[in-house]
Amino acid sequence: MDKLDAAAIALPGVEVRVVDRCTSTNRLLLERVDHPVLLAAEEQSAGRGQRGRRWHSPRGAGITFSLAAPMQRPARELAALPLVAGVAVARALRALDAPVALKWPNDLVIDEAKLGGILVESRAGVAVIGVGLNCRRVAGLEAQLGRRVAFLEMQDRNLVIGRLGRALLEALQEFEARGFAALRGQWQAMDVNAGRRLRVRLADGKLVSGLNDGVGHDGALRLATRAGVREVRNGRVVSSRAA
Numbered sequence: 001m002d003k004l005d006a007a008a009i010a011l012p013g014v015e016v017r018v019v020d021r022c023t024s025t026n027r028l029l030l031e032r033v034d035h036p037v038l039l040a041a042e043e044q045s046a047g048r049g050q051r052g053r054r055w056h057s058p059r060g061a062g063i064t065f066s067l068a069a070p071m072q073r074p075a076r077e078l079a080a081l082p083l084v085a086g087v088a089v090a091r092a093l094r095a096l097d098a099p100v101a102l103k104w105p106n107d108l109v110i111d112e113a114k115l116g117g118i119l120v121e122s123r124a125g126v127a128v129i130g131v132g133l134n135c136r137r138v139a140g141l142e143a144q145l146g147r148r149v150a151f152l153e154m155q156d157r158n159l160v161i162g163r164l165g166r167a168l169l170e171a172l173q174e175f176e177a178r179g180f181a182a183l184r185g186q187w188q189a190m191d192v193n194a195g196r197r198l199r200v201r202l203a204d205g206k207l208v209s210g211l212n213d214g215v216g217h218d219g220a221l222r223l224a225t226r227a228g229v230r231e232v233r234n235g236r237v238v239s240s241r242a243a
Contacts, residue, residue, distance in 0.1 A: 003060075004040050008158035011165045014038050014067075021045065025066035026121055026130040033068045033126060038165050040065035063116075063133040063157050067168050071127040073176060078127065079233060080180035080219030081120040082106040085129045087183045088171035089118065090190050092163045098152055101192035104221045104237060108133065109192050113148035129168060133160075180219060188214045196240045198223065203234040211243055 006016040014036040022028055023046040025039045043059040071078070086102045093100040093108075103109050106118040116133035134141075134151045142149050154160055174182040188194065191212070199209045200221065210223030210230060220231040 002155055002157055004042055004161075005158050006040075009038065009040065009162045009165065011038060011162065011169070014165065014169070016040075016165075018042075024130075025064060026119055026128050029066050029068040029128045030121055030123055030126075033128075035068075036070070036169075037068045038065060038161070039068075040161055061134070061136040061138050063131065063135055063152075063161060063164075065161055065164075066128050066130040067165055068126055068128045069169065069172055070125055071122065071172070071176065072125065073179065075122075077179055077218065078120075078122055081122070081127055081129070081175070082118050083187050083215065083219045084171050084175045084180065084183050085118045085120060085131070085168060087186045087190070088167040089116075089131060089164055091171075091186075092167035093152075093160075096154070096160065096163065098154075100190075102187060102190045103192050104215065105219070110150035112192060113150040114145075115150040115152065127172070131164060131168075135160075180217060184215060184217070191215075193237060193240045195243055197243045198237050199239040200232055200235045201238050202232065207238070208232065208235075 004018045006018045009016045017039045019041050021043045022041050024044055025041050029037060029039055041064050044064055082105050089108060090100045090102055099110055100115060101109050107114055108116040119130040121128050134149055135154060135157060137151045193212050196212050198212050199207055201207055210225035213222035213224045213229055216222055216231050220233045223230045223232060
């Protein structure tokens with residue numbers, strides 16, 4: 001597998017950094033960044049996924065990076081940023097012939113197997129978007145995680161990170177100019193669970209079921225239930241089947 005190289009990732013107007021090891025690329029950028037920066041790491045000791053779950057990525061086997069960029073949209077709209085980032089990453093990977101789809105709220109999948117995820121955090125006008133992708137097949141990873149896992153099987157990680165960085169900057173510009181409305185239709189067109197019946201575990205542990213009715217203007221998952229349409233803003237899809 002190729003080594004990460006900041007010069008090979010170069011993005012106009014963005015400081016690119018590469019480190020061998022760190023706790024979390026998101027955490028480092030949140031602590032001390034006030035200008036556009038892309039930070040990539042060969043290994044993270046405390047990489048995180050949704051709701052604090054650990055992100056597993058053996059050294060050199062995946063892509064882990066964070067992009068920090070100024071963001072002036074109202075705070076109430078930032079909940080849609082994981083979906084904005086998902087559209088950007090999926091568009092870039094599809095252009096590289098990877099058949100990536102999106103799973104609400106922040107998963108990237110191929111044939112319903114998890115390829116990666118997105119973690120968005122923000123502070124004081126700066127949004128930090130963390131991206132983790134499986135690149136090289138790792139024996140035993142599926143058994144360790146208890147789920148099917150997909151891999152990019154691409155050797156040039158620097159090329160991929162550069163493409164993803166540019167796609168993220170473009171999507172953020174669209175979001176900054178027009179809000180989530182600019183990308184909502186694209187997200188729904190790439191939704192792996194479009195039109196399916198879902199079970200979703202809420203943040204408090206309760207389960208809710210319903211027919212996937214797309215996403216709302218703020219990125220909430222809309223479920224058509226017997227009691228009417230319910231919008232879920234904090235939860236995860238635990239099962240999906242044909243309607």
